[in-house]
Amino acid sequence: MNHLAVVDEETWRLARHAHVIVHETSDGNEFITIYDCGAAQKPPSAQLIGNLVRVDADHELLDQPTGYIAKLREPSVLIRQDENHWVIRADPQAD
Numbered sequence: 001m002n003h004l005a006v007v008d009e010e011t012w013r014l015a016r017h018a019h020v021i022v023h024e025t026s027d028g029n030e031f032i033t034i035y036d037c038g039a040a041q042k043p044p045s046a047q048l049i050g051n052l053v054r055v056d057a058d059h060e061l062l063d064q065p066t067g068y069i070a071k072l073r074e075p076s077v078l079i080r081q082d083e084n085h086w087v088i089r090a091d092p093q094a095d
Helices: none
Strands: 005-008 011-014 019-024 030-035 046-056 059-064 067-072 076-082 085-090
Touching: 019 046, 046 067
Parallel strands: 046 085
Antiparallel strands: 005 011, 011 076, 019 030, 019 067, 030 046, 059 067, 076 085
């Protein structure tokens, strides 16, 4: 999963202030780009194609013309539900 910290085969750790940018694609999928922080001038930590089903962590949601941005407000994990579906949840192991 690119540069995200691995928790297990289906779970990756996200930064406390990660920004998850979701762009809708013409084939009904989503192009998901994850940055550790919106203010950092760094390349993305991960990019994937699929569908972000929901965000079950404290976040701010900003609508965009081609999708949305979820600005996370707590340590979270990205969980693969199946090949094309993803969920973000609060990280139960966070300090």
